[in-house]
Amino acid sequence: VPDDVSEWGRFSDPSLLILASLAAGPKHGYAMVEDIAAMAGVRLGPGTLYGALARLEQRGLIEPLPPEERRHPYRITGAGRAMLREQLRGMKYFASEGLARLATND
Amino acid sequence: MTERTTAWLLRLYPAAWRERYEEEFRAVLDEYSSGPLIVLDTMRGALDARLHLATLLGRSWSVNSRIRPSLLAVFTAWIAFVIVGLWLNGQVDDSVYGHAMRSGGALHVAYVVLEGGSALSLIAATIGGLPVVWQIWRRSPELRWLLMVPVVCFAAIAAPLGLLVIITANHLVPPNPGPATDGGHWVRDYLVAVFLLGAVASVLAVTRAVLRGHASDRALGLARWAGWALTASMAVMLAATVVWGLLAGNLGANAFHAPGLTNQGSPNVVSWLVVVAVMAVGTVVAALSLWRGGDGSRATPALA
Numbered sequence: 001v002p003d004d005v006s007e008w009g010r011f012s013d014p015s016l017l018i019l020a021s022l023a024a025g026p027k028h029g030y031a032m033v034e035d036i037a038a039m040a041g042v043r044l045g046p047g048t049l050y051g052a053l054a055r056l057e058q059r060g061l062i063e064p065l066p067p068e069e070r071r072h073p074y075r076i077t078g079a080g081r082a083m084l085r086e087q088l089r090g091m092k093y094f095a096s097e098g099l100a101r102l103a104t105n106d
Numbered sequence: 107m108t109e110r111t112t113a114w115l116l117r118l119y120p121a122a123w124r125e126r127y128e129e130e131f132r133a134v135l136d137e138y139s140s141g142p143l144i145v146l147d148t149m150r151g152a153l154d155a156r157l158h159l160a161t162l163l164g165r166s167w168s169v170n171s172r173i174r175p176s177l178l179a180v181f182t183a184w185i186a187f188v189i190v191g192l193w194l195n196g197q198v199d200d201s202v203y204g205h206a207m208r209s210g211g212a213l214h215v216a217y218v219v220l221e222g223g224s225a226l227s228l229i230a231a232t233i234g235g236l237p238v239v240w241q242i243w244r245r246s247p248e249l250r251w252l253l254m255v256p257v258v259c260f261a262a263i264a265a266p267l268g269l270l271v272i273i274t275a276n277h278l279v280p281p282n283p284g285p286a287t288d289g290g291h292w293v294r295d296y297l298v299a300v301f302l303l304g305a306v307a308s309v310l311a312v313t314r315a316v317l318r319g320h321a322s323d324r325a326l327g328l329a330r331w332a333g334w335a336l337t338a339s340m341a342v343m344l345a346a347t348v349v350w351g352l353l354a355g356n357l358g359a360n361a362f363h364a365p366g367l368t369n370q371g372s373p374n375v376v377s378w379l380v381v382v383a384v385m386a387v388g389t390v391v392a393a394l395s396l397w398r399g400g401d402g403s404r405a406t407p408a409l410a
Contacts, residue, residue: 028130028133028134029130029131029133029134030133030134030137030138033134033137045143045144045146045147045148045150045151046131046134046135046138046144046147046148046151047147047148047149047150047151047152047154048147048150048151049134050127050131050134050151051151051154051155051162054123054127054155054162054163055162058162058163067129067130070129070130070132070133071130071133072129072130072133
Protein backbone atom coordinates (compact mmCIF):
# COMPACT_ATOMS: atom_id res chain seq x y z
CA VAL A 1 0.00 0.00 0.00
CA PRO A 2 1.46 3.40 -0.91
CA ASP A 3 2.51 5.61 2.00
CA ASP A 4 0.31 8.49 0.94
CA VAL A 5 -3.46 8.09 1.42
CA SER A 6 -4.01 10.34 -1.59
CA GLU A 7 -2.59 7.55 -3.78
CA TRP A 8 -5.26 5.02 -2.76
CA GLY A 9 -7.53 5.76 -5.72
CA ARG A 10 -11.23 5.57 -4.94
CA PHE A 11 -10.40 4.70 -1.32
CA SER A 12 -8.58 7.99 -0.65
CA ASP A 13 -11.58 10.06 0.45
CA PRO A 14 -13.29 7.26 2.44
CA SER A 15 -10.00 6.57 4.25
CA LEU A 16 -9.67 10.19 5.32
CA LEU A 17 -13.30 10.26 6.43
CA ILE A 18 -12.74 7.13 8.52
CA LEU A 19 -9.60 8.60 10.11
CA ALA A 20 -11.52 11.79 10.90
CA SER A 21 -14.34 9.77 12.43
CA LEU A 22 -11.97 7.70 14.57
CA ALA A 23 -10.13 10.84 15.67
CA ALA A 24 -13.09 11.42 18.03
CA GLY A 25 -12.75 7.93 19.55
CA PRO A 26 -12.97 4.20 18.73
CA LYS A 27 -15.97 3.02 16.69
CA HIS A 28 -17.19 -0.13 14.98
CA GLY A 29 -17.97 -0.23 11.26
CA TYR A 30 -21.57 0.92 11.12
CA ALA A 31 -21.04 3.59 13.81
CA MET A 32 -18.37 5.06 11.52
CA VAL A 33 -20.84 5.09 8.62
CA GLU A 34 -23.40 6.98 10.71
CA ASP A 35 -20.81 9.39 12.10
CA ILE A 36 -19.39 10.16 8.65
CA ALA A 37 -22.88 10.70 7.25
CA ALA A 38 -23.57 13.22 10.02
CA MET A 39 -20.15 14.89 9.71
CA ALA A 40 -19.67 15.04 5.92
CA GLY A 41 -23.02 14.09 4.39
CA VAL A 42 -21.45 11.03 2.74
CA ARG A 43 -22.86 7.56 3.32
CA LEU A 44 -20.19 4.91 2.73
CA GLY A 45 -21.30 1.57 1.29
CA PRO A 46 -20.13 -1.62 3.02
CA GLY A 47 -17.71 -2.59 0.24
CA THR A 48 -16.11 0.85 0.23
CA LEU A 49 -15.98 0.92 4.04
CA TYR A 50 -14.11 -2.36 4.32
CA GLY A 51 -11.84 -1.65 1.35
CA ALA A 52 -10.70 1.50 3.15
CA LEU A 53 -10.59 -0.12 6.62
CA ALA A 54 -8.39 -2.96 5.36
CA ARG A 55 -5.96 -0.53 3.71
CA LEU A 56 -5.80 1.66 6.82
CA GLU A 57 -5.20 -1.35 9.06
CA GLN A 58 -2.53 -2.79 6.77
CA ARG A 59 -0.71 0.57 6.76
CA GLY A 60 -0.89 0.77 10.57
CA LEU A 61 -3.05 3.91 10.56
CA ILE A 62 -5.84 2.23 12.54
CA GLU A 63 -5.91 -0.88 14.71
CA PRO A 64 -8.66 -3.29 15.76
CA LEU A 65 -9.81 -3.47 19.37
CA PRO A 66 -11.19 -6.59 21.09
CA PRO A 67 -14.60 -7.48 19.56
CA GLU A 68 -17.85 -6.54 21.28
CA GLU A 69 -20.07 -9.49 20.39
CA ARG A 70 -20.18 -9.47 16.58
CA ARG A 71 -18.96 -5.89 16.25
CA HIS A 72 -15.28 -5.11 15.89
CA PRO A 73 -14.29 -1.57 16.93
CA TYR A 74 -11.25 0.20 15.55
CA ARG A 75 -9.17 3.07 16.86
CA ILE A 76 -6.81 5.49 15.17
CA THR A 77 -3.06 5.02 15.83
CA GLY A 78 -0.39 7.67 16.30
CA ALA A 79 0.66 7.25 12.66
CA GLY A 80 -2.99 7.65 11.65
CA ARG A 81 -3.28 10.90 13.61
CA ALA A 82 -0.11 12.22 12.00
CA MET A 83 -1.34 11.26 8.53
CA LEU A 84 -4.77 12.85 9.14
CA ARG A 85 -3.19 16.02 10.47
CA GLU A 86 -0.89 16.28 7.46
CA GLN A 87 -3.74 15.75 5.00
CA LEU A 88 -6.03 18.24 6.75
CA ARG A 89 -3.29 20.86 6.83
CA GLY A 90 -2.86 20.45 3.09
CA MET A 91 -6.61 20.83 2.58
CA LYS A 92 -6.70 23.87 4.85
CA TYR A 93 -3.92 25.52 2.88
CA PHE A 94 -5.66 24.67 -0.40
CA ALA A 95 -9.00 26.00 0.85
CA SER A 96 -7.57 29.27 2.18
CA GLU A 97 -5.51 29.78 -0.98
CA GLY A 98 -8.50 29.10 -3.21
CA LEU A 99 -10.75 31.44 -1.22
CA ALA A 100 -8.11 34.16 -1.29
CA ARG A 101 -7.86 33.90 -5.07
CA LEU A 102 -11.62 34.03 -5.41
CA ALA A 103 -11.73 37.10 -3.19
CA THR A 104 -9.03 38.76 -5.31
CA ASN A 105 -10.99 38.29 -8.53
CA ASP A 106 -14.50 39.02 -7.18
CA MET B 107 -30.45 -7.00 4.39
CA THR B 108 -31.68 -10.59 4.30
CA GLU B 109 -29.53 -13.48 5.48
CA ARG B 110 -29.70 -15.04 2.04
CA THR B 111 -28.47 -11.85 0.29
CA THR B 112 -25.72 -11.40 2.86
CA ALA B 113 -24.52 -15.00 2.39
CA TRP B 114 -24.54 -14.60 -1.40
CA LEU B 115 -22.58 -11.35 -1.26
CA LEU B 116 -20.03 -12.80 1.16
CA ARG B 117 -19.38 -15.71 -1.18
CA LEU B 118 -18.10 -13.17 -3.73
CA TYR B 119 -15.16 -12.34 -1.48
CA PRO B 120 -11.92 -14.40 -1.43
CA ALA B 121 -11.66 -17.03 1.30
CA ALA B 122 -8.60 -15.36 2.84
CA TRP B 123 -10.48 -12.05 3.09
CA ARG B 124 -13.54 -13.77 4.63
CA GLU B 125 -11.33 -15.46 7.18
CA ARG B 126 -10.22 -12.05 8.45
CA TYR B 127 -13.31 -9.87 8.04
CA GLU B 128 -16.43 -12.05 7.60
CA GLU B 129 -17.82 -11.85 11.11
CA GLU B 130 -17.64 -8.08 11.47
CA PHE B 131 -18.60 -7.48 7.84
CA ARG B 132 -21.72 -9.61 8.31
CA ALA B 133 -22.63 -7.53 11.38
CA VAL B 134 -22.22 -4.32 9.37
CA LEU B 135 -24.24 -5.66 6.42
CA ASP B 136 -27.10 -6.49 8.81
CA GLU B 137 -27.32 -2.79 9.69
CA TYR B 138 -27.77 -1.63 6.10
CA SER B 139 -31.20 -1.59 4.51
CA SER B 140 -31.25 -3.72 1.39
CA GLY B 141 -31.02 -1.84 -1.90
CA PRO B 142 -29.37 -2.09 -5.32
CA LEU B 143 -26.75 0.55 -4.50
CA ILE B 144 -25.66 -1.32 -1.37
CA VAL B 145 -25.48 -4.61 -3.29
CA LEU B 146 -23.51 -2.90 -6.07
CA ASP B 147 -21.08 -1.33 -3.60
CA THR B 148 -20.56 -4.69 -1.89
CA MET B 149 -19.90 -6.35 -5.25
CA ARG B 150 -17.34 -3.65 -6.08
CA GLY B 151 -15.74 -4.32 -2.71
CA ALA B 152 -15.54 -8.03 -3.55
CA LEU B 153 -13.90 -7.25 -6.88
CA ASP B 154 -11.41 -4.97 -5.12
CA ALA B 155 -10.67 -7.71 -2.58
CA ARG B 156 -10.01 -10.22 -5.35
CA LEU B 157 -7.76 -7.81 -7.25
CA HIS B 158 -5.85 -6.48 -4.24
CA LEU B 159 -6.10 -9.27 -1.68
CA ALA B 160 -2.36 -9.33 -1.01
CA THR B 161 -2.33 -5.57 -0.41
CA LEU B 162 -5.40 -5.69 1.82
CA LEU B 163 -3.99 -8.47 3.96
CA GLY B 164 -0.52 -6.95 4.29
CA ARG B 165 1.31 -9.16 1.81
CA SER B 166 2.19 -6.42 -0.63
CA TRP B 167 5.92 -6.72 -0.01
CA SER B 168 5.92 -10.43 -0.85
CA VAL B 169 4.14 -9.62 -4.10
CA ASN B 170 6.47 -6.73 -4.89
CA SER B 171 9.46 -8.87 -4.08
CA ARG B 172 8.33 -11.29 -6.80
CA ILE B 173 7.35 -8.70 -9.40
CA ARG B 174 10.56 -6.70 -9.18
CA PRO B 175 13.01 -9.52 -10.02
CA SER B 176 10.75 -10.66 -12.85
CA LEU B 177 10.69 -7.14 -14.32
CA LEU B 178 14.46 -6.91 -13.99
CA ALA B 179 14.86 -10.28 -15.75
CA VAL B 180 12.74 -8.92 -18.62
CA PHE B 181 14.86 -5.76 -18.73
CA THR B 182 18.11 -7.77 -18.78
CA ALA B 183 16.78 -10.09 -21.50
CA TRP B 184 15.72 -7.07 -23.54
CA ILE B 185 19.16 -5.43 -23.23
CA ALA B 186 20.75 -8.69 -24.49
CA PHE B 187 18.20 -8.63 -27.29
CA VAL B 188 19.14 -5.06 -28.17
CA ILE B 189 22.86 -5.91 -28.24
CA VAL B 190 22.50 -8.83 -30.67
CA GLY B 191 19.89 -6.91 -32.66
CA LEU B 192 22.30 -4.01 -33.16
CA TRP B 193 25.04 -6.48 -34.04
CA LEU B 194 22.82 -8.01 -36.73
CA ASN B 195 21.82 -4.55 -37.93
CA GLY B 196 25.49 -3.59 -38.27
CA GLN B 197 26.16 -6.69 -40.34
CA VAL B 198 23.16 -6.25 -42.65
CA ASP B 199 24.10 -2.66 -43.54
CA ASP B 200 26.05 -2.73 -46.81
CA SER B 201 25.97 -6.54 -46.87
CA VAL B 202 25.43 -8.73 -49.92
CA TYR B 203 21.73 -8.74 -49.01
CA GLY B 204 21.41 -4.97 -49.18
CA HIS B 205 20.27 -4.87 -52.81
CA ALA B 206 17.67 -7.64 -52.30
CA MET B 207 16.30 -5.87 -49.23
CA ARG B 208 16.05 -2.49 -50.95
CA SER B 209 14.19 -4.00 -53.90
CA GLY B 210 11.38 -5.23 -51.64
CA GLY B 211 10.11 -8.78 -51.34
CA ALA B 212 9.93 -11.20 -48.45
CA LEU B 213 13.44 -10.44 -47.16
CA HIS B 214 12.55 -6.75 -46.95
CA VAL B 215 9.22 -7.50 -45.22
CA ALA B 216 10.91 -9.73 -42.62
CA TYR B 217 13.41 -7.00 -41.80
CA VAL B 218 10.70 -4.34 -41.60
CA VAL B 219 8.81 -6.55 -39.12
CA LEU B 220 12.03 -6.91 -37.13
CA GLU B 221 12.49 -3.13 -37.05
CA GLY B 222 8.82 -2.61 -36.16
CA GLY B 223 9.19 -5.07 -33.26
CA SER B 224 12.24 -3.21 -31.99
CA ALA B 225 10.31 0.09 -32.08
CA LEU B 226 7.41 -1.48 -30.16
CA SER B 227 9.79 -2.95 -27.59
CA LEU B 228 11.37 0.46 -27.04
CA ILE B 229 7.94 2.03 -26.52
CA ALA B 230 6.91 -0.75 -24.08
CA ALA B 231 10.18 -0.43 -22.14
CA THR B 232 9.72 3.34 -21.91
CA ILE B 233 6.07 3.16 -20.81
CA GLY B 234 6.79 0.50 -18.20
CA GLY B 235 10.17 1.72 -17.00
CA LEU B 236 9.87 5.49 -16.78
CA PRO B 237 7.17 5.63 -14.04
CA VAL B 238 9.17 3.19 -11.87
CA VAL B 239 12.41 5.08 -12.41
CA TRP B 240 10.70 8.42 -11.76
CA GLN B 241 9.21 7.19 -8.47
CA ILE B 242 12.55 5.82 -7.30
CA TRP B 243 14.19 9.10 -8.29
CA ARG B 244 11.59 11.07 -6.32
CA ARG B 245 11.24 8.83 -3.26
CA SER B 246 14.74 7.37 -2.88
CA PRO B 247 17.22 10.24 -3.41
CA GLU B 248 20.10 8.13 -2.10
CA LEU B 249 19.75 5.88 -5.17
CA ARG B 250 19.78 8.63 -7.79
CA TRP B 251 23.44 8.04 -8.63
CA LEU B 252 22.54 4.51 -9.73
CA LEU B 253 19.88 5.86 -12.07
CA MET B 254 22.46 8.24 -13.55
CA VAL B 255 24.71 5.35 -14.67
CA PRO B 256 22.79 4.67 -17.95
CA VAL B 257 22.84 8.42 -18.70
CA VAL B 258 26.61 8.63 -18.18
CA CYS B 259 27.15 5.49 -20.30
CA PHE B 260 25.01 6.96 -23.07
CA ALA B 261 27.01 10.18 -22.92
CA ALA B 262 30.26 8.20 -23.16
CA ILE B 263 29.05 6.81 -26.49
CA ALA B 264 27.14 9.84 -27.77
CA ALA B 265 29.90 12.39 -27.12
CA PRO B 266 32.59 10.83 -29.38
CA LEU B 267 29.95 9.95 -31.97
CA GLY B 268 28.72 13.54 -31.98
CA LEU B 269 32.31 14.73 -32.28
CA LEU B 270 32.82 12.48 -35.31
CA VAL B 271 29.64 13.79 -36.93
CA ILE B 272 30.76 17.39 -36.38
CA ILE B 273 34.23 16.68 -37.78
CA THR B 274 32.75 14.90 -40.82
CA ALA B 275 30.15 17.63 -41.40
CA ASN B 276 32.85 20.29 -41.37
CA HIS B 277 34.95 18.25 -43.85
CA LEU B 278 37.80 18.10 -41.40
CA VAL B 279 38.37 14.61 -42.77
CA PRO B 280 37.95 13.56 -46.43
CA PRO B 281 34.40 12.32 -47.24
CA ASN B 282 35.79 9.05 -48.69
CA PRO B 283 38.77 8.22 -46.56
CA GLY B 284 39.22 4.80 -48.19
CA PRO B 285 39.82 1.59 -46.28
CA ALA B 286 39.58 1.77 -42.51
CA THR B 287 42.77 2.87 -40.90
CA ASP B 288 44.13 1.79 -37.55
CA GLY B 289 42.63 5.00 -36.14
CA GLY B 290 39.19 4.03 -37.53
CA HIS B 291 39.44 0.61 -35.94
CA TRP B 292 40.41 2.21 -32.66
CA VAL B 293 37.31 4.40 -32.65
CA ARG B 294 35.07 1.47 -33.59
CA ASP B 295 36.61 -0.78 -30.93
CA TYR B 296 36.24 1.99 -28.35
CA LEU B 297 32.56 2.44 -29.17
CA VAL B 298 31.86 -1.30 -29.08
CA ALA B 299 33.70 -1.70 -25.77
CA VAL B 300 31.97 1.30 -24.18
CA PHE B 301 28.60 0.10 -25.48
CA LEU B 302 29.02 -3.38 -24.00
CA LEU B 303 30.46 -2.14 -20.71
CA GLY B 304 27.77 0.55 -20.54
CA ALA B 305 25.02 -2.00 -21.13
CA VAL B 306 26.31 -4.25 -18.35
CA ALA B 307 26.86 -1.34 -15.94
CA SER B 308 23.42 0.09 -16.71
CA VAL B 309 21.69 -3.23 -16.11
CA LEU B 310 23.53 -3.72 -12.80
CA ALA B 311 22.85 -0.15 -11.63
CA VAL B 312 19.17 -0.17 -12.58
CA THR B 313 18.76 -3.61 -11.01
CA ARG B 314 20.21 -2.38 -7.72
CA ALA B 315 18.07 0.77 -7.77
CA VAL B 316 14.82 -1.05 -8.56
CA LEU B 317 15.43 -3.72 -5.91
CA ARG B 318 16.20 -1.15 -3.20
CA GLY B 319 14.08 1.82 -4.25
CA HIS B 320 10.49 2.65 -3.42
CA ALA B 321 8.00 2.28 -6.28
CA SER B 322 4.22 2.13 -5.95
CA ASP B 323 2.12 -0.96 -6.66
CA ARG B 324 0.48 0.96 -9.50
CA ALA B 325 3.78 1.71 -11.23
CA LEU B 326 4.98 -1.88 -10.81
CA GLY B 327 1.64 -3.16 -12.12
CA LEU B 328 1.93 -0.96 -15.20
CA ALA B 329 5.51 -2.15 -15.67
CA ARG B 330 4.30 -5.77 -15.54
CA TRP B 331 1.80 -5.16 -18.34
CA ALA B 332 4.47 -3.31 -20.31
CA GLY B 333 6.76 -6.28 -19.66
CA TRP B 334 4.26 -8.59 -21.36
CA ALA B 335 4.05 -6.19 -24.32
CA LEU B 336 7.84 -6.08 -24.44
CA THR B 337 8.03 -9.87 -24.38
CA ALA B 338 5.45 -10.11 -27.17
CA SER B 339 7.48 -7.69 -29.32
CA MET B 340 10.60 -9.77 -28.57
CA ALA B 341 8.77 -12.87 -29.82
CA VAL B 342 7.81 -11.00 -33.01
CA MET B 343 11.43 -9.93 -33.54
CA LEU B 344 12.63 -13.48 -32.95
CA ALA B 345 10.17 -14.86 -35.52
CA ALA B 346 11.14 -12.15 -38.04
CA THR B 347 14.86 -12.89 -37.52
CA VAL B 348 14.30 -16.62 -38.07
CA VAL B 349 12.35 -15.93 -41.27
CA TRP B 350 14.94 -13.39 -42.42
CA GLY B 351 17.77 -15.90 -41.95
CA LEU B 352 15.95 -18.67 -43.81
CA LEU B 353 15.23 -16.32 -46.71
CA ALA B 354 18.78 -14.94 -46.72
CA GLY B 355 20.13 -18.49 -46.79
CA ASN B 356 18.12 -19.26 -49.92
CA LEU B 357 19.03 -15.98 -51.57
CA GLY B 358 22.77 -16.09 -51.18
CA ALA B 359 23.58 -19.68 -50.31
CA ASN B 360 27.35 -19.44 -50.71
CA ALA B 361 27.73 -16.15 -48.85
CA PHE B 362 25.39 -17.25 -46.07
CA HIS B 363 27.23 -20.54 -45.51
CA ALA B 364 30.70 -19.00 -45.57
CA PRO B 365 32.86 -20.08 -42.59
CA GLY B 366 33.65 -17.85 -39.62
CA LEU B 367 31.63 -15.87 -37.11
CA THR B 368 30.60 -13.51 -39.91
CA ASN B 369 31.22 -13.42 -43.66
CA GLN B 370 33.62 -10.45 -43.82
CA GLY B 371 31.17 -8.34 -41.81
CA SER B 372 28.05 -9.70 -43.53
CA PRO B 373 25.72 -12.10 -41.72
CA ASN B 374 26.31 -15.79 -42.24
CA VAL B 375 24.71 -18.87 -40.77
CA VAL B 376 26.90 -18.75 -37.63
CA SER B 377 26.21 -15.12 -36.76
CA TRP B 378 22.53 -15.62 -37.57
CA LEU B 379 22.34 -18.66 -35.27
CA VAL B 380 24.09 -16.73 -32.47
CA VAL B 381 21.56 -13.90 -32.81
CA VAL B 382 18.61 -16.31 -32.94
CA ALA B 383 19.90 -18.26 -29.93
CA VAL B 384 20.32 -15.12 -27.78
CA MET B 385 16.92 -13.81 -28.88
CA ALA B 386 15.24 -17.16 -28.15
CA VAL B 387 16.81 -17.45 -24.69
CA GLY B 388 15.91 -13.81 -23.96
CA THR B 389 12.29 -14.29 -25.00
CA VAL B 390 11.88 -17.48 -22.99
CA VAL B 391 13.56 -15.95 -19.92
CA ALA B 392 11.35 -12.86 -20.14
CA ALA B 393 8.13 -14.85 -20.54
CA LEU B 394 8.99 -17.33 -17.77
CA SER B 395 10.03 -14.55 -15.39
CA LEU B 396 6.78 -12.67 -15.90
CA TRP B 397 4.75 -15.82 -15.55
CA ARG B 398 6.57 -16.94 -12.40
CA GLY B 399 6.56 -13.41 -10.96
CA GLY B 400 2.81 -13.49 -11.40
CA ASP B 401 0.41 -10.99 -9.92
CA GLY B 402 -1.09 -10.44 -6.50
CA SER B 403 -3.73 -13.09 -6.87
CA ARG B 404 -1.26 -15.80 -7.82
CA ALA B 405 1.00 -14.91 -4.92
CA THR B 406 -1.73 -15.69 -2.40
CA PRO B 407 -3.03 -19.23 -2.37
CA ALA B 408 -6.47 -18.91 -0.77
CA LEU B 409 -8.59 -17.22 -3.39
CA ALA B 410 -11.48 -19.68 -3.58
